[in-house]
Each structure stands twice: as structure tokens, then as C-alpha cells.
Amino acid sequence: MSTETMKRELYQAIAKVAQALGSGNRLQLLEFMAQGERSVDALAAMTGMTVANASQHLQALRRAGLVAARKDGQRVYYRVAGDDVVRLHHGLRVVAESRLAEVRQLVNEFLGDRGGLEPVLAQELLARAKKGLVTVLDVRPREEYEACHLRGAVNIPIDRLESELARLPRKREVVAYCRGPYCLMSFEAVAALRQRGWKARRLEGGFPEWKAAGLPVEASS
Amino acid sequence: MSTETMKRELYQAIAKVAQALGSGNRLQLLEFMAQGERSVDALAAMTGMTVANASQHLQALRRAGLVAARKDGQRVYYRVAGDDVVRLHHGLRVVAESRLAEVRQLVNEFLGDRGGLEPVLAQELLARAKKGLVTVLDVRPREEYEACHLRGAVNIPIDRLESELARLPRKREVVAYCRGPYCLMSFEAVAALRQRGWKARRLEGGFPEWKAAGLPVEASS
DNA sequence: CTAATATTCAATTGATCGCTTGAATACTAT
DNA sequence: ATAGTATTCAAGCGATCAATTGAATATTAG
Incomplete structure (x- = not known):
């Protein structure tokens, strides 16, 4: 076989991975799965799809090895299937946000005025946490925190934040994170903390991006 | 609008970028464009597509901002459109090769027994080149070298390698590179050099990956 | 064993995609 | 102006895809 045909076949096979990513529903499924494994009906409920439809999309993702x-x-x-998949998902988002004006606008609408809160970069947080300068706050539900979280993070689910404020030392800055860049819980947490006098920022990205970058994580018990 | 619908729209917009990557022909076009800008008919000739077809695929890539x-x-x-696009293209290849057995097999068939030549990682080459331990050899055609190449690289196009061997010092190791991981020129160069007694290896990836990683490049004149 | 639950399968519909063909447009050289 | 070249546009055809619906399969609880 000529090298031209071989190369064509090779790229056509690689393209199948991109095709699997070429659906908003499947990208959302991947976002939720990046938090940890999930059952079909849980994923269907989270995305608002029918179970049969979610099942078929999940099988498409599986056929693509994702x-x-x-x-x-x-x-x-x-x-x-692995951290490389989360990184690819992230890279796709980055390119889409930087290259498509429509995406930038949708992100701005989605985040509303919350977009103003400037995030802490992962590397910066890592350095400051090592020196004990910040409290790292995980505002996701307890089960997700227990499955896996940033090393040293404290968990206060967003709906219990008000009642458990006492657990957060006032003098140290708080850096909050949640499920990812399109998850609003950490935005809410930062707003609530600032209103009550804390110095608070949010982590750029969220838990899956941190883990996929190979930064330290841990599980409870 | 509910946040669920907004999120659905947002991901659907992001998915358009993945859809644009979901075609072997478009991935090949991107590979060639990663070397530098190219005209429509040049790209059509390189990929073996009709001009009209290439034009339409290029417009699809442009609509996706790539x-x-x-x-x-x-x-x-x-x-x-930018280095982030080359990195995304690269990330897609990496995931496809690691997750799809069919892709791994096609790569092996394509590279044949050449796959055995273990490549030099970019960071390693950078360090060794700084110490003057290696000759970096660009075996692409002269025009491509002149447009942009790794800083400090010597250009001997693959078809002139035999006649210009004298330009390569025998005592230093040679690291050859070309257009990318699916370009065979650097494999040929390494084989030819080894046969004649040089110590030679090839660079992992190729010129576009090096440039997209932000490593030093330069143009002639 | 039977009922209930979770998931997958199969068939259908409308929409989109990829490629071809032939014509239209834009620009250059003479 | 005219001819030639490069690119884009428009129409058409077959293939593939997304979602729905209803049924089939597999597993657990009683």
C-alpha cells in the first residue's frame, strides 16, 4: 500500500476521536465523568438526556477509547479512560474559547459578572499552599470530595458554607474550587466569603484539570 | 435562560471545534499548514484532494477558528490560527495513539521497522544542544527551513544528504528532524547516517511540535 | 418465580456531512 | 479587452448521525 493511502487511513482513524468529541452532549458527559465514575442514569439525569440517549453517547465515547x-x-x-482524555477535553475548551467569538460570548453570558473574579493559577496555589499561606476549600458535595480532592483541601459543600464558616481561619486567604471552569459553586463561595470579610479567590479550572495536570491529590480514608 | 440550557449551548459551540477536527482530510491539511502558510492548490496537491474539496475543508476549518x-x-x-491549534492537533494524536488499538497498529505499519529508532525528547535535545554536544539537522526542503527552523539547526535536504555529508562533523552526535511524527524524512536520514558511521538519532515529533511548545526557533535572513 | 430497576438494542425520522461536478468570481499577464 | 489561473460557490447524491420510541436483556429484591 502506498504511504499516501496509509497516511489517509491513519488520519481517518485519528479523526474518530475528534468525531467523538464533536457533540455538546458528549462533552458534557465527559465533564461529569471527569469528577469520577458515574452510572448511566446518574449521567442521564445530570445532563437532562433520556437514559437510552445517554447510553448510546457513552457507547460512542467508548468506541473512541475515551x-x-x-x-x-x-x-x-x-x-x-485516562488523564490524557481530560487534558484533551481541556485543550479543546481552551482553543474554542480563544478562537471562537461565539464561545467567548457564551462563556461571558454564562458566568455573568462573576467573570470578574480573577482566578489563582494552579502553580501559584501549589506554591502558596506549601508555605501554609492559604486555606484550600473544596465546595463540592461530600461524596465527590471523599472520592478524591486536592491534597490538604478542606471540604465544606456550598450549601453548608454559611453554617460552617467557623472552620475557616479568618487570617489566611481562602482559595475555593469545585468541578471545573463551568461550575458555578466556587464563584458563589468566593462571593459569600468576601461578603463576610474573608480574603477569597477561586482556583482556575477545577478538580479534574488539577488532577489531569499531575498535581497532588488524595482520597478520604 | 436557565443555566442548563446555557451550558448546553456553550458545549454545543465548543463541539464545533471538535467537529472540524473530525475528518482525516482536515487533520492532514492542518499538518501541512503547521509547517507554514500554504496556498489552496498546494494543499490540494499535497493531500491528493480536488481543489474544490480542499477549499471547502479549509473553509470549514476557518469557520471553526482553527x-x-x-x-x-x-x-x-x-x-x-495559532500554536494552541497545533498543540490541540498534537494532543488529539497522542490520545488516539494511546487509546485506539487500531491507530497504534496503523502507526506501526506506517513506520514499519523504523519505529525502533528511539527518539530524542525535545527537552533533552535543548539541553544537549546548549552544551554543544550535538549537531541539529533539518532535513526538510530549503524553503521550509528558511521560513523557520529550530535555532542553530543545519539544513541538508534529505535528497542532498549523501552529497553534503562533509558538512556534518563526525565526532558529534547528529539529531535529525523533519515535518512531524508521520514524516519519514528524518527516519531515512538517521538510517543513512548510521550506515556511514555517524551516531545519529531523530527528534521526537518534528518542527511544528517544537515551535508550538514555545521552544526556540529562528528564520533565515 | 415474579416484579422492579438499569441498561442496551433496534427501527425510524429528519438533519448534517463529504465529495463530485460544473459554473461563477477574482485576479494577473499580455 | 482577452485568456489563463486560483479560488469559491451551488446543486445533488449517498452516507452517517442525533434523538425518539418501544422492546429486549440482565440483575436484584421480595
Whole structure:
């Protein structure tokens, strides 16, 4: 076979991965799976899809090698196949935000005036946390925190933040994070903390991006 | 509008970038454009597509913000929109090679027994070149070298390698590179040099990956 | 065993995509 | 102006895709 045809076949095979990413529904499924494995009906509920539709999209992602499945009892749990997949998802978002005006506008609308809160970069947080200068706050639900979180982070789910404020020392800056750049919980947390006199910022990105970058994480017990 | 619908729209807009990458022909076009800007008919000839077809694919890439066009005389020159696009292209290849067995097999078939030549990583080459331990050899055609090349690289196009061997000092190791991981010129060069007694290896990836990683490049004159 | 639950499968519909063909447009050289 | 070249446009065809619907399969609880 000529090298031209071989190269064409090769790129056509690589393109299948991009095709699998070429659907808003599948990108959303991947975002949720980046938090940890999830069952089909959980993913269907989170994305607002029918179960049958979610199942078919998950199978498309599996055929492209982007997710893996594990069966336990009557449930099937899907998860991203590896950190490289999360990084690819992230890279796609970055390019889309920087190259498509429509995406930039949608992000601005979505974040509203919250966009103004300038985020802390992962490397910066890592350095400041090492020196004990900041409290790292995970505002996701308890189960997600327990499955995996940034090393040394404290967990106060966003709906309990007001009642458990006492756990956050006032003198240190708080850096909050949640599920990712399109998750609003850390924005809310920062706003609430600032209103009550804390110095607070949010982490750029969220938990999946941190983990995919190979930065330190830990699980509870 | 509810945040769910906004998020759905946002991801649908991001997915358009992935859709643009979801075609082997467009991935090949991007590979060629990563070397530098190219006219429509040059790209059509390189990929073996009809001119009309290439034009349409290029417009699809432009709608997705991945390439930009410049008109000069009666020709239109297309180029990748930025280094982030090259990095995304690269990330896609990495995921496809690591996650799809079919892609791994096609790569092996394509590279044949050449796959055995273990490549030099970019960071390693940078360090060794700084100490003057290696000769960096660009085996691409002269025009491509002149447009842009790794800083300090020597240019001997692959078809003139035999006749200009004298330009390569025998005692230093040679590291050869070309257009990218699916370009065979550097493999040939390494094989030829080794046969004649040189110590030679090839650079992992190629020129576009080096440039997109922000490593030092320069142009002639 | 039976009922209930979770997931997958199969068939259908409308929409979109990829490629071809042939014509239209834009620019250059003479 | 005219001819030649480069690119884009428009129409058409077959293939693929996304979502819905309803049924089939697999597993657990009682």
C-alpha cells in the first residue's frame, strides 16, 4: 500500500476521536465523568438526556477509547479512560474559547459578572499552599470530595458554607474550587466569603484539570 | 435562560471545534499548514484532494477558528490560527495513539521497522544542544527551513544528504528532524547516517511540535 | 418465580456531512 | 479587452448521525 493511502487511513482513524468529541452532549458527559465514575442514569439525569440517549453517547465515547465501563450489580459505571482524555477535553475548551467569538460570548453570558473574579493559577496555589499561606476549600458535595480532592483541601459543600464558616481561619486567604471552569459553586463561595470579610479567590479550572495536570491529590480514608 | 440550557449551548459551540477536527482530510491539511502558510492548490496537491474539496475543508476549518487566510494576488494562503491549534492537533494524536488499538497498529505499519529508532525528547535535545554536544539537522526542503527552523539547526535536504555529508562533523552526535511524527524524512536520514558511521538519532515529533511548545526557533535572513 | 430497576438494542425520522461536478468570481499577464 | 489561473460557490447524491420510541436483556429484591 502506498504511504499516501496509509497516511489517509491513519488520519481517518485519528479523526474518530475528534468525531467523538464533536457533540455538546458528549462533552458534557465527559465533564461529569471527569469528577469520577458515574452510572448511566446518574449521567442521564445530570445532563437532562433520556437514559437510552445517554447510553448510546457513552457507547460512542467508548468506541473512541475515551471512556471505560465497569459493571457492578445492575449498574454500569463509566469513567474517563485516562488523564490524557481530560487534558484533551481541556485543550479543546481552551482553543474554542480563544478562537471562537461565539464561545467567548457564551462563556461571558454564562458566568455573568462573576467573570470578574480573577482566578489563582494552579502553580501559584501549589506554591502558596506549601508555605501554609492559604486555606484550600473544596465546595463540592461530600461524596465527590471523599472520592478524591486536592491534597490538604478542606471540604465544606456550598450549601453548608454559611453554617460552617467557623472552620475557616479568618487570617489566611481562602482559595475555593469545585468541578471545573463551568461550575458555578466556587464563584458563589468566593462571593459569600468576601461578603463576610474573608480574603477569597477561586482556583482556575477545577478538580479534574488539577488532577489531569499531575498535581497532588488524595482520597478520604 | 436557565443555566442548563446555557451550558448546553456553550458545549454545543465548543463541539464545533471538535467537529472540524473530525475528518482525516482536515487533520492532514492542518499538518501541512503547521509547517507554514500554504496556498489552496498546494494543499490540494499535497493531500491528493480536488481543489474544490480542499477549499471547502479549509473553509470549514476557518469557520471553526482553527485556520486563518491571507489573500495575495490571485492566491489565498491558509495558516493555522495559532500554536494552541497545533498543540490541540498534537494532543488529539497522542490520545488516539494511546487509546485506539487500531491507530497504534496503523502507526506501526506506517513506520514499519523504523519505529525502533528511539527518539530524542525535545527537552533533552535543548539541553544537549546548549552544551554543544550535538549537531541539529533539518532535513526538510530549503524553503521550509528558511521560513523557520529550530535555532542553530543545519539544513541538508534529505535528497542532498549523501552529497553534503562533509558538512556534518563526525565526532558529534547528529539529531535529525523533519515535518512531524508521520514524516519519514528524518527516519531515512538517521538510517543513512548510521550506515556511514555517524551516531545519529531523530527528534521526537518534528518542527511544528517544537515551535508550538514555545521552544526556540529562528528564520533565515 | 415474579416484579422492579438499569441498561442496551433496534427501527425510524429528519438533519448534517463529504465529495463530485460544473459554473461563477477574482485576479494577473499580455 | 482577452485568456489563463486560483479560488469559491451551488446543486445533488449517498452516507452517517442525533434523538425518539418501544422492546429486549440482565440483575436484584421480595
